[in-house]
Amino acid sequence: MKVLLKNIGKKYEGREEFTLRNINLEIDDREFCVILGPSGCGKTTLLRMIAGLNSITEGDLMFDDRRVNTVPPKDRDIAMVFQSYALYPHMTVYDNMAFSLAMRKESRKLIDERVREAAELLQIENNLYAKPADISGGQRQRVALGRAIVRKPKVFLMDEPLSNLDAKLREHMRVELVRIHKQLGTTTIYVTHDQTEAMTMANKIILLDKGKVQQVGTPDEFYNKPVNIFVARFIGSPTMNILEGEYKNGRFVSNNNTIKLTPSEEDRESLSAFEGKRISMGIRPERFVNDDTYEDSFKAKVDVIEMLGKEKTIFAKLEDGTDLVISVPGHHEFIEGESHSFGFDKSAIHFFDSETGNRINP
Numbered sequence: 001m002k003v004l005l006k007n008i009g010k011k012y013e014g015r016e017e018f019t020l021r022n023i024n025l026e027i028d029d030r031e032f033c034v035i036l037g038p039s040g041c042g043k044t045t046l047l048r049m050i051a052g053l054n055s056i057t058e059g060d061l062m063f064d065d066r067r068v069n070t071v072p073p074k075d076r077d078i079a080m081v082f083q084s085y086a087l088y089p090h091m092t093v094y095d096n097m098a099f100s101l102a103m104r105k106e107s108r109k110l111i112d113e114r115v116r117e118a119a120e121l122l123q124i125e126n127n128l129y130a131k132p133a134d135i136s137g138g139q140r141q142r143v144a145l146g147r148a149i150v151r152k153p154k155v156f157l158m159d160e161p162l163s164n165l166d167a168k169l170r171e172h173m174r175v176e177l178v179r180i181h182k183q184l185g186t187t188t189i190y191v192t193h194d195q196t197e198a199m200t201m202a203n204k205i206i207l208l209d210k211g212k213v214q215q216v217g218t219p220d221e222f223y224n225k226p227v228n229i230f231v232a233r234f235i236g237s238p239t240m241n242i243l244e245g246e247y248k249n250g251r252f253v254s255n256n257n258t259i260k261l262t263p264s265e266e267d268r269e270s271l272s273a274f275e276g277k278r279i280s281m282g283i284r285p286e287r288f289v290n291d292d293t294y295e296d297s298f299k300a301k302v303d304v305i306e307m308l309g310k311e312k313t314i315f316a317k318l319e320d321g322t323d324l325v326i327s328v329p330g331h332h333e334f335i336e337g338e339s340h341s342f343g344f345d346k347s348a349i350h351f352f353d354s355e356t357g358n359r360i361n362p
């Protein structure tokens with residue numbers, strides 16, 4: 001099913017400001033859409049409006065061609081999975097999964113088919129007669145998913161479903177969720193504040209900040225073409241380096257003159273309107289080149305090195321004390337306290353208008 005949000009807004013009673021405003025989003029059938037943003041940006045509010053648990057103050061919410069603004073949750077053909085999965089402790093895994101279908105008075109045969117099918121998909125066939133207390137946290141989260149899957153909804157709505165799991169299990173369940181989504185093909189809307197979850201699972205990401213949409217796009221677009229400084233810094237770990245400066249005589253000159261850079265020809269075209277103006281330059285940690293033969297190379301002091309295995313993160317300082325984060329392959333050798341020359345991969349530089357924060361280059 002396709003979910004369409006047209007100019008959706010939300011103002012809670014008793015609040016002066018709108019919590020969300022002008023939300024436009026098209027989620028195609030079978031898509032895995034992630035609603036991403038920092039704490040308090042309105043992600044859960046938006047998901048609950050789609051679920052019918054929060055009223056919609058303005059705009060239209062469409063499920064295919066049907067306007068569902070005032071349709072009660074039970075008639076929306078959706079299933080929700082939350083962070084706290086609240087299984088019934090006295091019931092078996094089987095009964096927990098069967099519960100909603102039993103309440104709907106479905107036949108025993110249908111319930112049994114659905115529960116076994118979901119258990120197989122979730123790889124918990126051998127735990128069907130265990131009680132929640134006797135299975136692991138990851139298995140309990142699977143049961144919570146199973147409860148949603150047996151209902152065969154048109155849309156899954158998930159609110160931080162993995163955040164109670166430890167790091168390893170979370171990584172594993174990310175892959176599992178993607179696998180399950182591929183198999184079922186059900187439209188999924190997933191809320192998280194974790195950019196890694198968004199980048200690894202989504203077909204489409206919507207990033208919110210303070211109730212406003214910052215960008216809608218694929219993970220690729222978010223990483224390589226962030227529309228503003230907020231998006232640039234929210235996506236990617238370690239965070240993108242952003243240097244403040246000015247565009248002078250066709251060059252970017254950072255504050256205190258520590259970095260001078262002639263942008264690529266393509267970038268100079270879009271920067272021409274910014275001559276004499278304050279701009280910010282962004283570069284991801286892995287897009288420096290470890291080589292002083294590059295034009296516009298610069299020296300930085302290696303302050304701290306973090307060895308992560310396949311890569312090292314170098315926390316470096318420019319002459320004026322500006323911090324830079326540089327990622328290099330794990331087998332490259334650097335010594336803390338020493339100065340090094342680095343260059344830029346010029347095809348990977350992002351320029352932003354310092355005043356508005358908006359992206360300048362294509």
Ligand code: ATP
Binds near residue numbers: 013043
């Ligand atoms: P988190 O990741 O911390 O859960 P979120 O992005 O999901 O954050 P929401 O829970 O949607 O954010 O909250 C967005 C804003 O709306 C917050 O300022 C919150 O205080 C406010 N808010 C949420 N629920 C209500 C409510 N029932 N009444 C009034 N204000 C609310």
